[in-house]
Amino acid sequence: MEKEFDFELMLEYLNRRDYRSFRKVLEDENEVDVAELIEELPSEKAAVAFRTLPKEMAAEVFSNLPPETQQVIIGAVTDNELSEIMEDLFVDDAVDMLEELPANVVKRVLKNADPQMRRLINQFLRYPENSAGSIMTAEFIDLKKNMTVSDAIKRIRRTGEDSETIYTCYVTDRSRKLEGIVTVKDLLLSEDDTQIEELMETDVITAVTEEDQEEVVSRMMKYDFIAMPVVDNENRLVGIVTVDDVMDVMEEEATEDFEKMAAMAPSERPYLKTNVFELAKHRIMWLLVLMVSGMITGGILGKYEAAFSALPMLVTFIPMLTDTGGNAGSQSSTLVIRGMAVGDILPKDFLKVFWKELRVSMLVGAVLSAVNFIRLAITYPGNEMVAFTVAIAMFATVMMAKTIGGILPMAAKLLHADPAIMAAPLITTIVDAFSLIIYFNVAQMLLPI
């Protein structure tokens, strides 16, 4: 159901400079699809293609292009064309773009924005990264409480074209303080002469500019909002966050968690567009840290050299024990980290999580150690004590792994650190060391070594 252009044909139109046919195909299409086509063109053609677009499409197509293509186009258009684009861009899209562009290009872009837009852009660029302010936009409809429904509808008709959403309108007083909100649904379902004051919802759920974007996301999800007002510390309305931006934030935040939980520095760019050095840089730091921890584990193992020299067979059960410990621990830490990220688990649930993991790990540990004992007793007849040693070590390892895996992410949260670092890689390393200590101590107790 998505649009597929005949790419070869479109490219041919451009090659034979048949811009009219090119434009004709795109005219009725969705701006997102048009942007996708332009992105795939070779860069010298991208700029030409962009300039053939009807004026009313240009800004929206532009805001859907990746930063590299935007830069190519900015380099190819005249100052006049650039200021037309800037006029039609929403502030949040302009800010997103400027954050990616080199300084000299930013300068030219700002020079071609009108003073009002320039002022807004500069204000928005100052909000901290990942704050509500950094994802909001300034194009909303504001009403006054003494307007009637028909005044309001008239105002929407007059200013709606330039707003990101017209469906929620914001009622402000003379000092821009937010007094209430009213939806177009409320307006349409009311009599023409009703006062906005009677209709508006005054108990408004808002975000504050410096608030973390993740909190904005969870609040919008909780209340099923399609837009939420953002106010400053004096409750003055400065912008709105719309649901499309919130969805992008959700996707980014989940990706970031996946990356952190796999021991990588989070990256902002898609995998295929990130170069090899960048990728390596994001991965190497954590690998080094974990390698050093692995050395410590090796040192612990070295302490038991006498034990495994006396009974080398013991070594062959190490991978199974440490892997199972690592996996058991990561299961618990993943559930707890994700549970905290979506708000299902709160720091006050610490003891509940501990108690739950304790019981789950007893069940899981019992099953795994029983399976192990039976299997080893069959494979190595006459070595029942070795089988018993491995089974006991397995049970203790799983219990230790799951309780550590469950509580360390919560401990991190309580210490205001990012719980996501307490994920599989670090948990595995910690659990490895403990499981070796458990294993060889059980062995030294039960076996003649």
Place this chain on the structure above:
Amino acid sequence: MEKEFDFELMLEYLNRRDYRSFRKVLEDENEVDVAELIEELPSEKAAVAFRTLPKEMAAEVFSNLPPETQQVIIGAVTDNELSEIMEDLFVDDAVDMLEELPANVVKRVLKNADPQMRRLINQFLRYPENSAGSIMTAEFIDLKKNMTVSDAIKRIRRTGEDSETIYTCYVTDRSRKLEGIVTVKDLLLSEDDTQIEELMETDVITAVTEEDQEEVVSRMMKYDFIAMPVVDNENRLVGIVTVDDVMDVMEEEATEDFEKMAAMAPSERPYLKTNVFELAKHRIMWLLVLMVSGMITGGILGKYEAAFSALPMLVTFIPMLTDTGGNAGSQSSTLVIRGMAVGDILPKDFLKVFWKELRVSMLVGAVLSAVNFIRLAITYPGNEMVAFTVAIAMFATVMMAKTIGGILPMAAKLLHADPAIMAAPLITTIVDAFSLIIYFNVAQMLLPI
């Protein structure tokens, strides 16, 4: 900025049967907050509290309650009250509820729904789980193309109260085939006597009932829609998917991926509300599978018993090597799995990924093995050949781990399996076995064992 009730006070109102004060506090509150309060009450109080709510709030509060509380309330209300709730529920919320309720309760609920609602519910319950049909709702505004803008606005005013969204309206012909869409923004910004036919967008981007919900999510994100029409195979409009449901799906799908990637069977319920046996059941299967793989790795290690008996020091480097291999591999597999989930990496990029991982792994491997060599040469003077062995094995392990980690998820996708199973746990197990083989073969070549 979220609402916090004085829970103790509210409970006291209920205890002294002061329902008027209880109701007074809730009257002006958001339905989501009211549902949260009722959920926290003891269950015999929850039903009483629910019955005090003003009628116009009841259905929306009800749809925001968890299934357990819904069931308590259904058990406590009269048939009359139940059919009033059913009348005001949206079909998708009713279907979500019925999927969780025991059969005898479902029967009573359906008996108290009107025939039209009952027919729709039965139809919706038949759509496959996780399909577009399973998350859509039937309450939308349909228009005819020969209406004028003022006809359309009149129709919205008449039927809007019962629609999930009024902001996108759907133009259908007499056989319910979808002909176009028109937004309230278009309507408000046009002249009263304009025909809908002139305004409507005919090249509509739709979903099909059986389509996977993940595709619906990515299409809605791509085009920044707040609602998308769902059609059957004959292009007849059967429902709409709204952005609030899509956000829930996004969150669920990400959680599912986290769970699968940590070797668990995905669970539908929040962690704290899942009982211990259920949690254990979801975790044990994969732990068993991976434990068996760990046994195989142990068997491989057993083959080199002669080598590590001759030089027991070799054993102490095993945890560092296998852990680093596992971590290096999971980094790559996580990036690729996530990249495929959000649509940044497609199956056709197989060779690009392979080539990228090959180069990244050379860089990362070189750094890690150099650090290792220097550290070992300092710690164990006179054992330079052992240090060299470990360094070579480290380099080869990282290269192997990252290429395997990068391509196995893509191979799974190409074979129509779920790429998420090729995540950290399985990759670690596979990489463990190979890294041991590499390590001991290098050792046998370079060292006198």
